[in-house]
Amino acid sequence: MADVILTKLREALAQVDKARQAVDGNFNDEAGDALNLCRKAFREAVNKAPETLDTVQKPDEMIITLNFLLKVQERKSLRKAQIKACIENLFSRDVWLFAAHKDEETKTKMLAFMSAYSEMNELATKLEEGPPPEDPKATAKAKKEAAAAKAAAATVEGREDTEEPPEEESPEEITRRLIQVGLEGFRECDFVYPTGMHTEMKSDDALEAFASNFYLGVSRLATTVGTLTGKGEDISEQEGIIKEIPTEEMSKILSFLVSMWEAKSPLRNKVTYCVEKLKDVSPRFAKVVDERSQRNNRLPWLPALPDLPEYPPIGTLQHPAYPAIAPRAAINAGDVCTVVWIDSRLEAFTNCKSMFDVGLNVKGFHDDWSRGPSDATQKAEAYLVEALANPKEHIVGIIVNNGPTHKQMLKNLLTCIFRNGRPAPFCMACTMKGTYADFAGCGVTFIDKNRQTVEAVCVEEMKTRRAGGHKFEKNQPVVVFSTGHQGWVRATVLDIEEDGKVVVVYGASRKSIPPHDFGLYLRSLPEDSVFWLLAQDVLPPVECIPPSHMPVAAPKAGYK
Numbered sequence: 001m002a003d004v005i006l007t008k009l010r011e012a013l014a015q016v017d018k019a020r021q022a023v024d025g026n027f028n029d030e031a032g033d034a035l036n037l038c039r040k041a042f043r044e045a046v047n048k049a050p051e052t053l054d055t056v057q058k059p060d061e062m063i064i065t066l067n068f069l070l071k072v073q074e075r076k077s078l079r080k081a082q083i084k085a086c087i088e089n090l091f092s093r094d095v096w097l098f099a100a101h102k103d104e105e106t107k108t109k110m111l112a113f114m115s116a117y118s119e120m121n122e123l124a125t126k127l128e129e130g131p132p133p134e135d136p137k138a139t140a141k142a143k144k145e146a147a148a149a150k151a152a153a154a155t156v157e158g159r160e161d162t163e164e165p166p167e168e169e170s171p172e173e174i175t176r177r178l179i180q181v182g183l184e185g186f187r188e189c190d191f192v193y194p195t196g197m198h199t200e201m202k203s204d205d206a207l208e209a210f211a212s213n214f215y216l217g218v219s220r221l222a223t224t225v226g227t228l229t230g231k232g233e234d235i236s237e238q239e240g241i242i243k244e245i246p247t248e249e250m251s252k253i254l255s256f257l258v259s260m261w262e263a264k265s266p267l268r269n270k271v272t273y274c275v276e277k278l279k280d281v282s283p284r285f286a287k288v289v290d291e292r293s294q295r296n297n298r299l300p301w302l303p304a305l306p307d308l309p310e311y312p313p314i315g316t317l318q319h320p321a322y323p324a325i326a327p328r329a330a331i332n333a334g335d336v337c338t339v340v341w342i343d344s345r346l347e348a349f350t351n352c353k354s355m356f357d358v359g360l361n362v363k364g365f366h367d368d369w370s371r372g373p374s375d376a377t378q379k380a381e382a383y384l385v386e387a388l389a390n391p392k393e394h395i396v397g398i399i400v401n402n403g404p405t406h407k408q409m410l411k412n413l414l415t416c417i418f419r420n421g422r423p424a425p426f427c428m429a430c431t432m433k434g435t436y437a438d439f440a441g442c443g444v445t446f447i448d449k450n451r452q453t454v455e456a457v458c459v460e461e462m463k464t465r466r467a468g469g470h471k472f473e474k475n476q477p478v479v480v481f482s483t484g485h486q487g488w489v490r491a492t493v494l495d496i497e498e499d500g501k502v503v504v505v506y507g508a509s510r511k512s513i514p515p516h517d518f519g520l521y522l523r524s525l526p527e528d529s530v531f532w533l534l535a536q537d538v539l540p541p542v543e544c545i546p547p548s549h550m551p552v553a554a555p556k557a558g559y560k
Helices: 002-020 024-048 059-075 077-090 094-102 104-114 118-129 136-156 171-188 200-230 236-243 247-263 265-281 283-291 346-350 353-357 376-387 404-417 451-466
Strands: 336-343 361-366 393-400 426-430 444-448 477-482 487-496 502-506 509-513
Touching: 002 024, 002 059, 024 059, 024 077, 024 200, 024 361, 059 077, 059 094, 059 104, 077 104, 077 118, 094 104, 094 118, 104 118, 171 200, 171 236, 171 247, 200 236, 200 247, 200 265, 200 376, 200 404, 247 265, 247 283, 265 283, 265 376, 336 346, 336 376, 336 451, 346 361, 353 451, 361 376, 376 393, 376 404, 393 404, 393 451, 426 451, 444 451, 444 487, 477 502, 477 509
Parallel strands: 336 361, 336 393, 393 426, 426 444
Antiparallel strands: 477 487, 487 502, 502 509
């Protein structure tokens, strides 16, 4: 048991270190993850193996952890109750209490925090007074217990105490652990999200089981399966992770997710996203979802079915490829326009003055693998799931590089990008060597190695959306994305059809662009647009007098 507890403590404290190093914009998110892990790990240690708390950190490291907890409650007062629970568990062990006593600054801040809770008076007195006169027998006993705990942990881990710790978990092991820990949390609440009076701790545990474990595990699994399948590689190990879930629990998992969707409206997008991704990788779960997509006991997030007499005649019901999209959705006062940027270099999204100057909210995710596996893509995906459904936030662009997790994230999001009734984000890649062929199926229609060029496109797109979106008329010079030309080409608007589609011609080609692709595959351009310089020049086969601001290319050899 001690080895399991020690592992959980180390994971929680590692998350504390990660949160401490986070930039200010990401601190609260990272701190929330760390706090959830700490609260559960500390409580389990006190209940099952309290001696593990004595040796998991050195005194100076304990001071750092305690100050982190105090900083979290200063930044977000709603977390004070969780901080209090963590401190009570830690201070149940004299090692932690007396470590705080020896550091005067920490002791002062801790006493100020504890003074708000009468039930912590006894601990506060003990903290202020410090350790009692040393009892040689008690000291020897404590050292013996600590040594035994340390030796036991080393033995169960299959190593001598002087050896290095075992290697870190593999990505598949992390995914398996996240899913299994999440499932265990669902089982503890009998697959129903706890609500009502005096269920705060149980609901917190259930929330942690979903948001910090099961949701992340399913997202990781879906991403890995998608990436490996795209490469034609073996996914038997990933299938094995799903097979470990008992069949009889598939319907219970869905019931838990439904209960959470009904009780926690801020998490509804994550719940439905999790359901969709688990469906993609588990035929057994997909069957359960299908059973609850019928008229009886229908999933609450699905649209209501019409009454039976109102069904149209057989063969007349048509399903559009995409829902109706308002290509010029209004950006109201107070709305946030966001660009999400994932990059290994912090300066990519912290030093983009041109975007800041026009009021763009740049949400950066630091994908740094130099210190081990990065979860930046998972965090970006989780952020986008929520932001795409937020009526007050407009995702203007998503910038990635040529990493496989970046491309798989875009594929994962394609199902919800067109779901919110607004223009889809302009998906771009800032990469030195990536090509459009590398990004096939990801929705990326702009690639450039120069960060300033990518920033200029984002600024142009935001200005266009604030002005009402991309608008077209006959004989208008435009640019259109061409797969055959592997990039953007100059074109001319030939016609505008009744359903809003814009027909363009370029060279010998003719293409009809639907409204939901305006901006993504067809763009109307201002005079100073960067696209006038980047787009390829294909001589139009129809007469068109370009405006004065559109550069006219010289005839190419072979054209008459």
